[in-house]
Amino acid sequence: MRPNPRALYQLTKPGVTYGNLITTVAGYLFAANGHIEWGTFIALTVGTWAVIASACVTNNYLDQDIDHIMERTKTRPLITGDVTSTQAIAFGALLGVTGTLLLALYTSWWVVGVGIFGWIVYVWLYGALGKRRSVHGTLIGAVSGAAPILAGYVAVYPGLDWVGLALFGVIFFWQMPEFYAISIFRRAEYQKANVPVSSVVRGVPDTTRHIVAYALLTVVVTLSLGLSPLTSWTMWLVLGAVSARWLQIVFRGLSTKNAERWARQEFHFALIFLVVFCVVISLNPYLR
The missing domain is CATH 1.10.357.140 (UbiA prenyltransferase)
Structure with a gap:
């Protein structure tokens, strides 16, 4: 063949x-x-x-x-x-x-x-x-x-310096809310395939709390980049704004009555956060 x-x-x-x-x-x-x-x-x-x-x-x-x-x-x-x-x-x-x-x-x-x-x-x-x-x-x-x-x-x-590790940390922590959200709105598929994702093993409420915790960690590490001499104020302010909006969506999960719908919203905005993050740090030298 x-x-x-x-x-x-x-x-x-x-x-x-x-x-x-x-x-x-x-x-x-x-x-x-x-x-x-x-x-x-x-x-x-x-x-x-x-x-x-x-x-x-x-x-x-x-x-x-x-x-x-x-x-x-x-x-x-x-x-x-x-x-x-x-x-x-x-x-x-x-x-x-x-x-x-x-x-x-x-x-x-x-x-x-x-x-x-x-x-x-x-x-x-x-x-x-x-x-x-x-x-x-x-x-x-x-x-x-x-x-x-x-x-x-x-x-x-x-x-390895702290800036490189911070960049690593942003993407590491960001992935957890992203993939935990997928585990919520695709929970039935993972159950059928016997894959032990968080929403199947821990349940949706506990997974939601983990999403909140990891989103907070992502934002903290993201904003810590402001301490680097490479970082412009414009970059830091843009990342702060998109982080605030993301957290607003994330915290809704603690009181939502439709976890699957919320998880899809969180998933999509987390992608927006990542795109903004990558674009802004790429353009950072020209934002001074």
Whole structure:
């Protein structure tokens, strides 16, 4: 069976891949502070895309046992038969090796290390183990989801400093309200697939309280970036405004009578928060 290019591309989970890549670009542009090294930037972007895509393809292979049960994943290429397992494994390996080589040759070993770390956490610690066995699987997955923005930052500043860790923290904490909200409005699907997400194991009220707590942590870490000499007042004020609006929506969850509807609202505004965050930190050098 010849590989189907469109189906192979779908295995990379384009929405997930590009969503994560946006944070890499934002992390780099924030750290570069207007001084972009285009060779490094292009290699970082393409290499990181390939590593993230590799992780998503491999995760698709591992998730076949639950993808055929859940409605939203029944049309994935491995489930429909448009791609074979062997093709998926080979494609994932090719992407991973190519991406890692690009990062090794044209960025820094810090970027390579963050990329490999994120891949291992997402594919094995989250995809193969945590997702199926523990209510804390989302926490594990959030570690890998926060790796791309750190990769972008360390491409400019090799090593770990508090600003890089704060950027990592923003994306790490942000993912919890986002994916806990999904677990609420897709609760029935997760129950059917026997995936121990928070809303299934802890119940919706407790999950809602966790959403509030993690949203607050996200905002605190976001605003702490104001202490960095890289941060402009304009950036800080815009992030403060979007944070206030997000928290307003989040706190409604504590008194809502329609948890599913509220969870969808929170989910969508959390995405808006992320987009604003990435755009503003990217443009920060020009907002002074």
